Amino acid sequence: MHKTLRAATGLLAGALLCVAPQSWAAAPPAQVHDVAVADPAYQVLVFSKTTGFRHSSIDDGIAALRDLGTANNFTVDATEDAQAFTTGNLAQYEAIVFLSTTGDVLNDTQQTAMEQYIEDGGGYVGVHAAADTEYDWPFYEGLAGALFHSHPAVQQATVRVEDRAHDATAHLGGSWQRTDEWYNYRINPRSTAHVLASLDESSYSGGNMNGDHPIVWCKDYEGGRAFYTGGGHTDESYADPAFRRQLLGGVRWAAGMTEADCRPETGYRSLFDGTSTSGWKQAGPGGFTLADGTLTSHGGLGMYWYQAEEFTGDYSLKLDWKASGDDNSGVFVGFPASDDPWSAVNNGYEIQIDATDTPDRTTGSVYGFQSADITARDAALNPPGEWNTYEIRVTGERLELFLNGRKINDFTNTDPARSLQQGHIGIQNHGDGDEVAFRNIRVKQSGGTTPPEPPTGEVRGVNGKCLDVDGAQTADGTQIQLWTCNRTDAQTWTIADDDTVKALGKCLDVSGGGTADGTKIQLWTCNGSGAQTWTPQTDGTVRNPQSGKCLDASGGTWNDGTPVHLWTCHTGPNQKWILPQ
Template identity: 55%
Template sequence: MLRHLTSAARGHTGGGDRGPSALRRLALTAMAVTTAAAATLVPAVPANAAAFKVLVFSKTAGFRHDSIAVGTQAIRDIGAANDFTVDSTEDSSAFNTSNLSQYKAVIFLSTTGDVLNDTQQSAFQSYVDGGGGYVGVHAAADTEYNWSYYGQLVGAWFNSHPAIQQATVRNENRAHPATAHLGTTWARTDEWYSYRSNPRQNVRVLQNLDESTYSGGGMGDHPITWCHPQSNGRSFYTGLGHTQESYSDSNFRTLLLGGIKYAAKAANADCRPENGYTALYNGSTTGWQQIGPGSFSNSQSTLTSSGGMGMLWYSTKQFGSYSLKLDWKLTGDSNSGVVVGFPTPGSAQGALDTGHEVQIDATDSADKTTGAIYGFKSADLAARDAALNPPGSWNTYELLVEGERLQVFLNGAKINDFTNTDPNRSLTSGYIGIQNHGSPDVVQYRNIRIKELTTVTPSPSPSPSPSPSPSASPGTTSALRGVASNRCLDISGASQANGAIVQIWDCNGQANQRWTSTAANELRIYGGKCLDVSGNSTANGAAVSIWDCNGQNNQKWRFNSDGSITAIGANKCLDIVGSGTANGSRLQIYTCHGGNNQKWTRV
């Protein structure tokens, strides 16, 4: 398939001497390339069979929206046009393990009130945590207020709304398949929900409301559409969709399609929470300079390459340890790359010779294709292929640079981990740039942003992750030291009993401070005990102890790029009670807030 051909016989070399490939001149349209590559993103199916099935659930125990019927039909129409089958029900008994197993996603279409009993809730939680998808539309946020897991899944509960009116939606993420078709803003009429809490810390916000354009907001920062991973599954929610007219709006129908495909794992996106980034490019090219032939045009907050081989580089500042994120899209079998760690360039080729290029190319040899550190290290091709959207679709890179280590994440999944050993190059300080490779090659970029890191932190290990982070990779054993306290995660009295207290204590290298990461996202100690959220609780303040490892979600943990560690089952952070720094301060889980009492380093 075009996305991962590895034949070196193409004569497609790197840096400044990469010439047009003979294969690139084959009579393939961009549409054909896209279609062929897209087929690898969904399970193989028999000819003429639908690629997957989804279930629309629209039971109401409170207010009932008159748009439910037209919404259900619209989703059926969307499915028929996009090769997936749609079933619908208002019967809660459909929420059992056997029945749910046939669906890639379940869509809560303006449900209200308590619609599932305890047994049905348990079946649905197991379905999502086991890899199923959830899509919530509008009043899905007005549902199951007494079920804490559902609160995590939907992201935020409904609080209030003003009268139906026009407002401006700001599309802050235009790489997700639900929003990539939209401009930077979108004026539309709907019923605009406010929520009981702001979900931003725990989700990737795709759209927010400009409260100055309508009356009755009150949230300030006002997310309205978002997504996030939920254990091994995926969640997508939009507050849009109150009115019947919404479901005949082509833009809204495309938004629904993208959300469904994301949740069903038929398309990929980086939906990890994202906070603390500074825009380097989001419509303005201030601070950027072109070097070498060719150029990038700038329109609709999108950079589009032409000609080359040249490079657009951010000349304002050199960066050391950082997380760099950017959205990119290829047209067909094109070629580009992100260049990092180079000194002031005399030429585009000079930047390639003194820095490292993270390659973007639909086809090439293993060390010169998408995700590779060009000429140095191939990506994990299986992980790359699982995470990659095909040419014609948007993708998101995160380049995590810590000292001489460069990790590459594609749509939230780690695909490469490289450490520079070349004495003529260094990642510890340098500029960043994006390449315009040549006339046959067209690449687009959006939303280039950076977060500088003050400390070297554990690397992210998204859930699900096809390739665990080496800093949290299976078999890695180390102490975990609190950034605020400078003390280590410790078992009180070196106890090995179930329920033994987890605290912080002066780092001493003893066995009761040595934690081993596993492929199951556990943090093990003493071989068979796991870091455990007591009682499977998801509440703020729930105690953390050790317990016999059992594979449950209250024993699964995710390392984040900001140094925090998330309890996957609760979607809350490992936290020192009261921001304590003294020996004996205890551990709990608490809503992630970015404080140093929730940040850890491996030692």
């Protein structure tokens, strides 16, 4: 639709190893950085209607967003007229900012237009009292992430920055002292959103969220993007360069101008938190410099490896990285303990960082073994000067790679001399002139037997409708259909690691294992057959490999109750699906 994702220009770099004696420096004060690569021109709608308390800071907020737009190539239309919320009008905007809105601000028709906008890939930015808005509209509560409960007096508090890779927080240090009105929320959004920053409740009076108090978060929601910051009550907020840069980062991400991993994240423990390098050791020449909570490579070829622990069984490794230009580095997994960096090359696997090498040696590849899905990689990749996040997920001998939350590689080890189920991890310093930075290295283990939880949620198709089990019946043969999304169990699908798609304890199934156009798609007891295998494609279709055909919504009107069947793949709108991640 209106989405204009910025091309990842000047892709990134990395391969082989590098490391040496570290030089340590204290982290400097938080700085406000310019956008690394100019964004294409786009439009943003700022909506500030209030039917409850009205914040005096709204005018300052509009002025700040206009200034940010002038400096960063987006134009701002500001309104308090809810009649702006029509499907046609909203389509021109890459993001909509709810700037301290309060109360019921949209009628039913306008709410429907907003829902359609998000489902078509639109972006939402909620600022402060956006959480004090539309309490009786469930879609909006999910979009905002959490709604207002109460607040103490305006006072200074310590903001703990949990994610320094997102464009809204990359300019901040590990903590941030600021004065604002700190909301308490009715629920903790951590289970449904990716928390970027939280409050230290011991640093101020009046927090009531039991020590886990998110204050800035992002999430993928119903086909679109949603960002929220609890700051912005005070007039002074909008003159604060650090808060203005946070607003800019939220707008840029919501508008699709930059990428980030906004999946919920829990259960990880830190291997490098920006301060201590305990457990890490240099192998080979070169090294990493520690400053501002970041390890930056120099010289080489070497490797900085985590000698304190050998990882066995299944695990998820996440880390944030940034290249300054056409640079080379990588992340190693599954290698034996050794002070020889070439041991990791020859006995483990490297996940490459180097945008300009050959396909099997470029960013996102398993170096020398398997290229990334280049189309998916390019869509997910931020350019030099901006942060990226890798998740390397190991399940048995399977390695899945996610870049900024998007899956770009799926590799299975078949070499008996190597094993992903036992080994160390490391980061590479490739050589003189290759400067790649790393932050926030963390791991989540699953005891060697249970893989990370698979993605679960709605499967959205044409006209924003959801894949639905007719009548929520569980009998074998129940028709699968399109239906207005309603967040029921009949529309809750799990994308399993064995490439099955499950709801209500059963599998999405091609009736009789057929291959003819029009073959019924049904619910059936899971049996491991090819009739129940589905693979998402980069063009948005979902294919049954056994038949070579696609999941298709029948006909051309696609109302509630439209049956889903098998059909020759043609990439039309009725074959495009948005899967949970």
